[in-house]
Amino acid sequence: MTSTRLVAEPVISLRGVTAGYRGVPAIENIDLSIAPGEMVGLVGPSGSGKSTMLRALTGTADLYAGEVSLNGVPVRRGHPTRAIGFVPQLTSIEPDLPLRAADAVLQGLAATSRRVPWYSKAERAKAHALLERLGLAGYERTPIGQLSGGQQQRLLLARAMISDTNLVMLDEPTSGVDLQTLQDILGLLADLRAQGTTILLTTHDLNWVAAGLPRIVCINRRIAADGPPRAVLTPDILEATYGARVRIVRDGDRILVTDHRTVPA
């Protein structure tokens, strides 16, 4: 079940995209369109191309075929647009970097800030306000390595938000965080969406994250399904995506994906 949503001016548009690294495609023939203000989850097994799709959008993967555009502007490798807030996987950031929390947030302005080694008072005030909004007030001067996983994740979200972008992309934002932080992050993303920001995230978590999103795209090198959780989280689609049989338990609006051997109480 592959579908392409046609909207007048999509924020994200991929048409016939094949992309990867060093001559090896990781995603093939992808067609995807995401409208302003949508919140979309990319799900799929490890190595399915979720992160590659994000990197194709940020211009950091090799594009072998097709067209990628953001806000109507074509994306080319090595020529980044300035329209994205990007939250990488936590594991891609070295924990013992000599970087304080406020400075890490301010890096989100590096491409647009004045070309001097320091940030302006207004920029610093904005970083402090964001840290406060994300529950990190008082941690401005704390080295990022001394923050917990959840705090680091919120810090990276603040870095993505500081440039007032209309698009935030997150690579596994809920991986390795506790339940409270997970709920905080999802709440923050919902707030952002309510303000009109388009959100695209990858996740392994079908129950806590994907099932609560308005739209899910299942990917395993190609798009296997695209739609609301109720339509996409089915045993057949998930088996086609993950190669594993699952049981779906429905309780009103709630959907629970479990091992197929699990017998519901």
Add this chain to the structure above:
Amino acid sequence: MHLLTEPFEYDFFTNALIAGVLVGALCGALGVFVVLRRMSYIGQGLSQSVLGGVAPAAVAGIDPYLGAVAATLTAGLLIHYVGRQHGVRPDAAIGIVSTAMFAFGVALVSVNRDRAVNLTDLLFGNILGVTTTDIALVASTAVVMAVLGFVFYKTLTFTVVDAAGAAAHGVRAASIELAFTVALAAVVVVSIRIVGVLLIAAVIVIPASTARLVNRSFGPLVATSALLGVSAAVIGLFVSFHVDVASGPAIVLTSSAVFAAVLAGTAVTTGLVVRRTRAHHSEQLAARTA
């Protein structure tokens, strides 16, 4: 006191000191970004590649500096592009390119012994050989690097921390990384006279590693590393003069001694903090159970 003033009776020492201070500051500051990008081996690779340009220049009877510049730039670009190919890891690219160019230089020297390069000076540095031209080259490189560092500080630090994230946020991270490799190649070339080919990597890596032990943010880290690089160069050159050892080893040994001292100091400090914390918790536990 005479130990400090005597060297200045010789013009070559003043030249060496000026060049040494500039090289120490340059290598110290750039070293921070090399260490944080986990590319410590690239300094070694670029410096080894120098022989692949100096030897043919000597054989052809042209200025060895030109050969060194051509060799390091070629090596830098080759490492950058070979390391991005499928199946070749960046560290393997450094090893392949640098050793091939070094071997080419050695082979050329061995079959042209009559026009041989002074290998000892090239490998270990020679303060007697620092000319005003060398000083002018180091000084102009330092000015260019300072201007570039000032202008691109924000984008460079972001690229070092998270290259993919920087690219996503609008930073031309790939161009910054390439420009950094070229800048590093230039610094390696102008440092050869003082430090020598074999020890440049140490001058780049050790001050930055020492500074990292005592700093928690970027700006102070770069300043401390540059200061440590300058200090090691000054002390090392005095030692080189009085003890009559090559300038490169003297500078590197000074830098290593400072690193060992700071490492020991931070280990002791950490141990004291741990002991104090344990004692505090033991007291609290005893008070609770009493």
